[in-house]
Amino acid sequence: xxxxxxxxxxxxxxxxxxxxxxxxxxxxxxxxPLAPAQAWAALVQPDAADPAHVVLRxxxxxxxxxxxxxxxxxxxxxxxMQAVTRNPLAEPGLLGVNAGAxxxxxxxxxxxxxNDSAALSALAFPGxxxxxxAVFVLGGAGRGGAGxxxxxxxxxxxxxxxxxLVGALVLVRTEALEVWRFWVVGSLADAGxxxxxxxxxxxxxxxxxxxxxxxxxxxxxxxEEAARSLGARTGWxxxxxxxxxxxxxxxxxxxxxxxAFLGLMAPHLARALVGxxxxxxxxxxxxIGPLVLLLADVAGRVALPPGExxxxxxxxxLGGPVFILVARRMRLGAPA
Amino acid sequence: xxxxxxxxxxxxxxxxxxxxxxxxxxxxxADLWRGLLTGEGPGGFTLRVLRGxxxxxxxxxxxxxxxxxxxFQxxxxxxxxxxxxxxxxxxxxxxxxAVAGFGAGAGLSVTxxxxxxxxxxAVAVAxxxxxxxxxxxLRLVLVGIGAGFTLTALTxxxxxxxxxxEAMEAQRWLSGSLAARTWGHAGQIALxxxxxxxxxxxxxxxxxxxxxxxxxxxxxGLRVQRARAGLAALGxxxxxxAVAVAGPVxxxxxxxxxxxxxxxxxxxxxxxxxxxxxxxxxxxxxxVxxxxxxxxxxxxxxxxxxxxxxxxxxxxLLWLLTREMERxxx
Numbered sequence: 001x002x003x004x005x006x007x008x009x010x011x012x013x014x015x016x017x018x019x020x021x022x023x024x025x026x027x028x029x030x031x032x033p034l035a036p037a038q039a040w041a042a043l044v045q046p047d048a049a050d051p052a053h054v055v056l057r058x059x060x061x062x063x064x065x066x067x068x069x070x071x072x073x074x075x076x077x078x079x080x081m082q083a084v085t086r087n088p089l090a091e092p093g094l095l096g097v098n099a100g101a102x103x104x105x106x107x108x109x110x111x112x113x114x115n116d117s118a119a120l121s122a123l124a125f126p127g128x129x130x131x132x133x134a135v136f137v138l139g140g141a142g143r144g145g146a147g148x149x150x151x152x153x154x155x156x157x158x159x160x161x162x163x164x165l166v167g168a169l170v171l172v173r174t175e176a177l178e179v180w181r182f183w184v185v186g187s188l189a190d191a192g193x194x195x196x197x198x199x200x201x202x203x204x205x206x207x208x209x210x211x212x213x214x215x216x217x218x219x220x221x222x223x224e225e226a227a228r229s230l231g232a233r234t235g236w237x238x239x240x241x242x243x244x245x246x247x248x249x250x251x252x253x254x255x256x257x258x259x260a261f262l263g264l265m266a267p268h269l270a271r272a273l274v275g276x277x278x279x280x281x282x283x284x285x286x287x288i289g290p291l292v293l294l295l296a297d298v299a300g301r302v303a304l305p306p307g308e309x310x311x312x313x314x315x316x317x318l319g320g321p322v323f324i325l326v327a328r329r330m331r332l333g334a335p336a
Numbered sequence: 337x338x339x340x341x342x343x344x345x346x347x348x349x350x351x352x353x354x355x356x357x358x359x360x361x362x363x364x365x366a367d368l369w370r371g372l373l374t375g376e377g378p379g380g381f382t383l384r385v386l387r388g389x390x391x392x393x394x395x396x397x398x399x400x401x402x403x404x405x406x407x408f409q410x411x412x413x414x415x416x417x418x419x420x421x422x423x424x425x426x427x428x429x430x431x432x433x434a435v436a437g438f439g440a441g442a443g444l445s446v447t448x449x450x451x452x453x454x455x456x457x458a459v460a461v462a463x464x465x466x467x468x469x470x471x472x473x474l475r476l477v478l479v480g481i482g483a484g485f486t487l488t489a490l491t492x493x494x495x496x497x498x499x500x501x502e503a504m505e506a507q508r509w510l511s512g513s514l515a516a517r518t519w520g521h522a523g524q525i526a527l528x529x530x531x532x533x534x535x536x537x538x539x540x541x542x543x544x545x546x547x548x549x550x551x552x553x554x555x556x557g558l559r560v561q562r563a564r565a566g567l568a569a570l571g572x573x574x575x576x577x578a579v580a581v582a583g584p585v586x587x588x589x590x591x592x593x594x595x596x597x598x599x600x601x602x603x604x605x606x607x608x609x610x611x612x613x614x615x616x617x618x619x620x621x622x623x624v625x626x627x628x629x630x631x632x633x634x635x636x637x638x639x640x641x642x643x644x645x646x647x648x649x650x651x652x653l654l655w656l657l658t659r660e661m662e663r664x665x666x
Contacts, residue, residue: 089478094485138654153416156481157653160586164646167511172637177507178500185492260485313493320486324464327478 008274015287022294026064029298066191068290070256073203075289077248078263079281083217084241091264092249095155098258099162100131109176110169117193121254128253129246186257186312199251206247214279259312261319340603344617351624355391392522394514394627395620397578400529402619405589406612407571414473418590419575422480425584426487427457429510433494451576458572512585512642521581528577536570540609585642587649592619
């Protein structure tokens with residue numbers, strides 16, 4: 001596991017280049033289209049009097065940054081979840097993380113009348129983090145290694161429970177419904193008002209921890225016994241992974257709202273491109289996540305003019321079929 | 337009727353009496369009795385107009401959902417198979433919102449949209465889960481979950497396009513509610529669900545054969561695929577009939593079957609016909625009791641039925657999961 005193979009490095013470079021292209025597209029496309037030269041000028045020589053420059057610097061740049069952080073965090077969180085649970089269907093959103101954030105947001109709106117974007121972001125973080133921890137414990141990263149199906153169903157059950165509670169709260173208080181129904185579709189649109197710098201730091205910490213755990217997770221993939229005999233301290237590895245997943249998911253949901261399926265798609269594309277090693281997969285998924293998210297966001301901006309289709313809806317449309325494809329390919333043993 | 341079924345029927349009767357007696361106005365046994373017999377006295381209006389249709393609609397919709405779930409659980413030989421897990425509930429919600437969003441907001445077209453959406457989602461999930469291995473139950477459940485999340489995201493998108501008051505109305509409907517039901521609703525579910533239940537009863541012998549395994553059933557002369565498709569269609573139709581009057585109430589279909597099976601086993605044997613009837617009785621009991629709990633949970637606020645079944649049903653799903661794990665089923 002020392003260093004990356006030349007082919008992997010080349011793939012990662014190509015992904016980075018594609019991501020740069022998507023980022024440029026994310027700056028140019030919108031209700032007010034900008035030419036590449038204009039976008040470039042606004043970046044290097046901002047002119048506060050030019051409305052186009054203001055649009056770019058105050059709306060699209062924060063949106064782009066939020067997309068990059070949230071996409072990378074979700075991609076890496078997906079790799080970690082799939083690696084440590086050995087479940088090809090593991091994905092933060094499907095495992096109840098989004099529902100946890102939803103519940104926290106609605107609870108805030110219900111109890112304290114919270115309705116501004118920054119405060120909702122701050123609420124979403126602990127909600128998502130707690131749910132991530134809960135489903136990890138529930139789905140048996142613990143003893144015996146639970147079957148992949150159990151984890152998915154545990155996530156679905158947790159989601160159902162939390163969403164029922166959300167349903168109760170929003171029906172009692174109209175203001176909570178008004179806040180929640182716009183937050184829940186997942187959007188990068190008001191990224192400017194969210195705690196971007198802080199969440200970027202949290203996600204970075206989570207990402208670095210994930211990369212540090214890469215080799216140990218590779219050993220864990222061989223099974224508990226083999227990992228121990230290779231010197232991995234499995235208890236610590238699992239705890240570290242949980243911490244990294246919590247930080248990554250929390251940051252992503254806080255910045256982008258609930259975005260489903262991205263943490264599922266990115267690892268599968270990454271595995272197809274760079275093979276099964278956890279560390280190269282983390283790097284590749286960290287690039288693929290934002291690439292998909294930015295492209296979905298751009299597509300959402302032009303899909304139904306004059307409005308926008310929120311990015312969470314776009315990723316669900318893209319990711320649902322991927323999930324079903326994976327489920328079709330899984331070996332589920334002999335028909336019962 | 338076996339001892340187990342009699343017990344379940346008694347439980348339903350008790351639940352209905354509780355559902356009729358308890359509410360903002362508490363009715364004593366004497367008021368209840370007089371109101372039921374004569375339609376007069378302090379309980380008369382409450383029973384005739386407020387609680388009677390609500391309890392009747394809830395019981396019938398719950399029975400349809402319970403039977404629907406039991407059909408799927410038998411046909412697919414998997415206790416986790418239920419219309420909700422297969423994307424039916426999510427599809428029904430999206431179908432209703434799609435119809436409402438296109439401006440045809442009248443009651444009937446919305447319920448038709450819901451029924452069509454749910455049935456469409458369930459059929460699509462079944463087709464998508466069909467691989468060279470055949471219809472593996474676990475794959476069906478997984479595909480259903482994936483489809484459910486996608487459909488829910490689309491429902492969320494539709495919700496952002498509605499103005500505030502309509503969004504509240506839609507959210508209430510999406511939760512699955514028995515508020516303000518009339519005798520018309522009760523009549524509708526009775527007229528749609530009873531014929532379907534009779535058809536299902538006619539297919540019980542085929543179900544009994546199917547439970548022995550495909551090979552044995554085919555060897556005994558059953559057209560396995562055709563019987564399975566017919567039963568599944570009845571299951572979908574029963575769930576659609578319930579959704580049309582009560583909205584997409586989650587988890588009743590999932591819970592009723594295993595609970596009924598457990599109760600019947602404890603009281604003796606549990607053949608497929610008894611399980612179907614027991615699941616219908618149990619589903620009705622759950623619906624009536626959950627609606628009662630939802631009405632009484634927060635003073636001054638009427639929570640919808642579906643919120644309560646969701647809170648009750650999720651732990652039930654986890655319990656089923658754990659049990660299946662211990663049996664080595666997953």
